[in-house]
Amino acid sequence: MNAHVQAPTTVKTTCPYCGVGCGVLATPDGQGGVAIAGDTGHPANFGRLCSKGSALGETVSLDGRLLHPHVDGARTSWEAALGTVAGSLRKIAEQHGPDSIAFYLSGQLLTEDYYVANKLAKGFLGTPHVDTNSRLCMSSAVAAHRRAFGSDTVPGCYEDLDEADVIVLVGSNTAWCHPILFRRMIDARQKRGTKLVVVDPRRTQTGEEADLFLGLEPGTDTALFSGLLVHLAATGAVDARYVADHTSGFDGALERAAAIAPSVAATAAATGLSEADVAAFFALFSGTERVVTAFSQGANQSAQGTDKGNAIINCHLATGRIGRPGAGPFSLTGQPNAMGGREVGGLANMLAAHMHFAPEEVDRVRRFWKAPNIITGEGMKAVALFEAVARGKIKALWVMGTNPIVSMPRADAIRESIKGLDLYVVSEAVADSDTARATGKKTVLLPALAWGEKDGTVTNSERRISRQRAFLKPPGEARADWAIIADVAKRLGHGAAFAYPNAAAIFREHAALSAYENNGTRDFDIGGLADIPDATYAGTLPLQWPLPKRGKAKARLFADGRFYTFDGRARFVAVQAPALAQAVTEAEPFVLNTGRVRDHWHTMTRTGKSQRLSAHRAVPFVEIHPDDAARLGVQEGDLARVSTPHGSAILEAMLTDGVRRGNLFASFHWSDATASDARVGALVRGVPDPVSGQPELKATPAALTPAPYRNRGFLLTRAEYTPPSGWWWARATVEGGSGLQFATQESSRAVALAMRGLFQGLELAEYADHARGHYRCAVYDGARLVACLALAPSAAKPGWEAAKAYFAQAEPEPAARRALLSGRAESASAGPTVCACHGVGLDVITGVIAAGAGSVEAVGAACKAGTNCGSCIPEIRKLLPQVLARNAA
Numbered sequence: 001m002n003a004h005v006q007a008p009t010t011v012k013t014t015c016p017y018c019g020v021g022c023g024v025l026a027t028p029d030g031q032g033g034v035a036i037a038g039d040t041g042h043p044a045n046f047g048r049l050c051s052k053g054s055a056l057g058e059t060v061s062l063d064g065r066l067l068h069p070h071v072d073g074a075r076t077s078w079e080a081a082l083g084t085v086a087g088s089l090r091k092i093a094e095q096h097g098p099d100s101i102a103f104y105l106s107g108q109l110l111t112e113d114y115y116v117a118n119k120l121a122k123g124f125l126g127t128p129h130v131d132t133n134s135r136l137c138m139s140s141a142v143a144a145h146r147r148a149f150g151s152d153t154v155p156g157c158y159e160d161l162d163e164a165d166v167i168v169l170v171g172s173n174t175a176w177c178h179p180i181l182f183r184r185m186i187d188a189r190q191k192r193g194t195k196l197v198v199v200d201p202r203r204t205q206t207g208e209e210a211d212l213f214l215g216l217e218p219g220t221d222t223a224l225f226s227g228l229l230v231h232l233a234a235t236g237a238v239d240a241r242y243v244a245d246h247t248s249g250f251d252g253a254l255e256r257a258a259a260i261a262p263s264v265a266a267t268a269a270a271t272g273l274s275e276a277d278v279a280a281f282f283a284l285f286s287g288t289e290r291v292v293t294a295f296s297q298g299a300n301q302s303a304q305g306t307d308k309g310n311a312i313i314n315c316h317l318a319t320g321r322i323g324r325p326g327a328g329p330f331s332l333t334g335q336p337n338a339m340g341g342r343e344v345g346g347l348a349n350m351l352a353a354h355m356h357f358a359p360e361e362v363d364r365v366r367r368f369w370k371a372p373n374i375i376t377g378e379g380m381k382a383v384a385l386f387e388a389v390a391r392g393k394i395k396a397l398w399v400m401g402t403n404p405i406v407s408m409p410r411a412d413a414i415r416e417s418i419k420g421l422d423l424y425v426v427s428e429a430v431a432d433s434d435t436a437r438a439t440g441k442k443t444v445l446l447p448a449l450a451w452g453e454k455d456g457t458v459t460n461s462e463r464r465i466s467r468q469r470a471f472l473k474p475p476g477e478a479r480a481d482w483a484i485i486a487d488v489a490k491r492l493g494h495g496a497a498f499a500y501p502n503a504a505a506i507f508r509e510h511a512a513l514s515a516y517e518n519n520g521t522r523d524f525d526i527g528g529l530a531d532i533p534d535a536t537y538a539g540t541l542p543l544q545w546p547l548p549k550r551g552k553a554k555a556r557l558f559a560d561g562r563f564y565t566f567d568g569r570a571r572f573v574a575v576q577a578p579a580l581a582q583a584v585t586e587a588e589p590f591v592l593n594t595g596r597v598r599d600h601w602h603t604m605t606r607t608g609k610s611q612r613l614s615a616h617r618a619v620p621f622v623e624i625h626p627d628d629a630a631r632l633g634v635q636e637g638d639l640a641r642v643s644t645p646h647g648s649a650i651l652e653a654m655l656t657d658g659v660r661r662g663n664l665f666a667s668f669h670w671s672d673a674t675a676s677d678a679r680v681g682a683l684v685r686g687v688p689d690p691v692s693g694q695p696e697l698k699a700t701p702a703a704l705t706p707a708p709y710r711n712r713g714f715l716l717t718r719a720e721y722t723p724p725s726g727w728w729w730a731r732a733t734v735e736g737g738s739g740l741q742f743a744t745q746e747s748s749r750a751v752a753l754a755m756r757g758l759f760q761g762l763e764l765a766e767y768a769d770h771a772r773g774h775y776r777c778a779v780y781d782g783a784r785l786v787a788c789l790a791l792a793p794s795a796a797k798p799g800w801e802a803a804k805a806y807f808a809q810a811e812p813e814p815a816a817r818r819a820l821l822s823g824r825a826e827s828a829s830a831g832p833t834v835c836a837c838h839g840v841g842l843d844v845i846t847g848v849i850a851a852g853a854g855s856v857e858a859v860g861a862a863c864k865a866g867t868n869c870g871s872c873i874p875e876i877r878k879l880l881p882q883v884l885a886r887n888a889a
């Protein structure tokens, strides 16, 4: 080997996406790129990665990164930027009081970043207004845990999924959103016959795989689980001894449940399910000891999210199925560090280290931090916090690691409110997020290190603390979030309390606080790590908490029947009947549900860079039932305007009987940076849950009308291009460049003229039939293909799969050049991507099925589809009978 070339070293780190928290092996190539593999030694994934994790290597390039500080749009030095932040914060605190300053943080920050931000705000600046995107994510689960257990504790662990006989998934599209856990569930089914029950108004890919799918009416979960509690009591399935010894409030909860859903028939009526399905679910639950009920956003993001969580937990407490192998309620966390944020106290209703605002807790944290300005009560939660920004009560806002102008409900109003801020600070990894585009009276953009560059810890859904490790050089002037905050603290005169030499020192302080005067009174205790040397911090984790100084780590809590309430008993909660928060009207006859797609992460600032991940769903869409679509004259692929009193978006209609009649589903991934008119967050009403403050994101009354455009088309370019205003468009990364799907009222002649103008001086190969409104062109710079466009009347919208394949080659062969213009090339394509890991298209899969591959395994053997992460297996399974039936016909 050349002596100057270093052997590649592999770094163990953790996936920055979902809360499964998979271990990743990253091998940098020394040129800024990295090879990614699953870590076989990590107990969350044992070497597996889903499509998003596998494609991490495609997202680490420096394109589009924010690399330098900016003040009011102009690049500046760190010195000047931090001087502006500290100076303005000081002035605002003096003039309006420290509680006119707010922080909006993120479950994607590392624990160390989060800890330092929380400490600065709550102990030193003295503002309680620190909330996080976790308010939108799992604050209802937190509130439900605290009501039931007296602490925010996830009782179980991933092994419970391997060891359960029934897994109930409530409001969770696990196959797409927690794919590696879903793989574990499917393995359990194969190994021990585990039955899957899926509770979701939408028949998702997860629902397709269920043994029992319960497609209930939106928002009726508390009725379903109330009916179950009544059934458990009526059939002798309650563990009377456990209830007597370890809980309180059973009678009250049962009485309320009986008022909501006294029988199978009443439960069916209240949920819109059939009596047979309700009875089957009740029998399965009551007759099985090892039941895990896993829940996520269909439960949490609800005007009744906390009650939904408690209705579930009630059924587990009643049967004593908690803290035991294969049994328990299980909140699946979304973000990689949703749990870490809860541990440091990043939510507005927490102080620090799972402590709240009892006077002795406030005093304890004050003494530990030596804090001059400790806060004494809760701050405003996200929805209220942004309302206070709009009212002018909040004068300074610092946003870190989240994109609220896309992800908050009523996002247009949020964007408007920013304008009034005296100081608006955004710590970001990318230069052009919608949140970074917004401006206050003074706007500061601070470049943060991103995944692969930063160093610290995250905690996954099963309380396991893993390391994210740096394996790339810090780019430009980007810095770690914690270091930026510590620097501002120093400028505000708090240098001594923020003099951290490295992330390990912060972690030790955090661990020490968790153990401080704890003595078993608080669930979160990682005192065993309070003295962890730098080298051990660098090498040892993952570890599961609790991990006290004395005593052992526990995979499961509450096995001893003792809880963190003052009397040690768990609480049953009397929940409310489903409130029709989504009550539709004549003007807004649909219920708009929102959520995720398989291959994109949130606002796409990272997954949007990957052509593999951009192929599965390349256009913002709205799912609608075929009967509703027919009534409105909307066909598959048509554009439709979805609107609510808060905003509107134009989305491509996807007809599916997977959504109920009267329901719509759209995903909130697209932003103003990636589409002209598809920021779905703007439409969402976001009524907060009265207990947790988590906004309802799954049920907004909405209207849908066709949005006809004269022509539809696509444009592939090497560099990103933004069409003129008036055009509808959505952007997706394609191999070798950037792709746009667009719609316009312009004629094909006008579009042809525009192309000639745009690519002046280059060679245009054109095909035009303006009489029929068809136009295609390919633009060459010598032999190099630099752009390619196809346009047709909307009803004949051209597909882009084949053109994308040609565009992937820089210099296509003559045959390919002809095919590009012919418009017939489509037949040569692989069709829309189904398997993102191996890039296998629909047509290839239907081809191998037609040629005899009769099972998911056979399809995998024939074309590799579904053999890596398995997220597309439900889609393949669904294709099998369709193609086989077509074959037989």
Ligand SMILES: Nc1nc2c(c(=O)[nH]1)N[C@H]1C(S)=C(S)[C@@H](COP(=O)(O)OP(=O)(O)OC[C@H]3O[C@@H](n4cnc5c(=O)[nH]c(N)nc54)[C@H](O)[C@@H]3O)O[C@H]1N2
Binding pocket: 018, 019, 137, 170, 171, 172, 173, 174, 176, 177, 178, 199, 200, 201, 202, 204, 217, 218, 219, 220, 221, 296, 297, 298, 299, 302, 333, 334, 335, 593, 594, 595, 596, 597, 598, 599, 600, 601, 602, 698
């Ligand atoms: N691919 C991908 N994976 C992700 C993410 C991502 O952006 N992309 N984000 C991560 C994050 S932060 C999170 S929070 C998780 C979210 O993971 P999930 O909660 O699985 O995802 P969602 O799609 O938001 O919503 C889940 C389901 O709730 C259903 N639902 C709507 N209303 C109701 C109702 O009233 N009752 C019930 N029972 N169900 C209802 C929706 O139809 C939807 O299918 O995913 C994580 N994983």
Ligand SMILES: Nc1nc2c(c(=O)[nH]1)N[C@H]1C(S)=C(S)[C@@H](COP(=O)(O)OP(=O)(O)OC[C@H]3O[C@@H](n4cnc5c(=O)[nH]c(N)nc54)[C@H](O)[C@@H]3O)O[C@H]1N2
Binding pocket: 106, 107, 108, 109, 133, 134, 136, 137, 138, 297, 301, 334, 335, 400, 401, 402, 403, 404, 406, 407, 408, 409, 427, 428, 429, 430, 433, 448, 449, 450, 451, 454, 481, 594, 595, 596, 601, 602, 603, 604, 605, 606, 668, 680, 681, 684, 697
């Ligand atoms: N309608 C609707 N809205 C929703 C949801 C829904 O289901 N429906 N789900 C909600 C949920 S559960 C969630 S979790 C939120 C997610 O919503 P957001 O948190 O707003 O989405 P992200 O795209 O993950 O935003 C993270 C931002 O941080 C930046 N970033 C990346 N790494 C770093 C870093 O190291 N430091 C800093 N400072 N910045 C970094 C990224 O570029 C990106 O802009 O959306 C919520 N909004």
Ligand code: SF4
Binding pocket: 015, 016, 017, 018, 019, 020, 021, 022, 045, 048, 049, 050, 051, 052, 053, 054, 177, 178, 179, 180, 181
């Ligand atoms: S399941 Fe996928 S997105 Fe989630 S942590 Fe694992 S690899 Fe990352």
Ligand SMILES: [Mo]
Binding pocket: 136, 137, 138, 334, 335
């Ligand atoms: Mo989330």
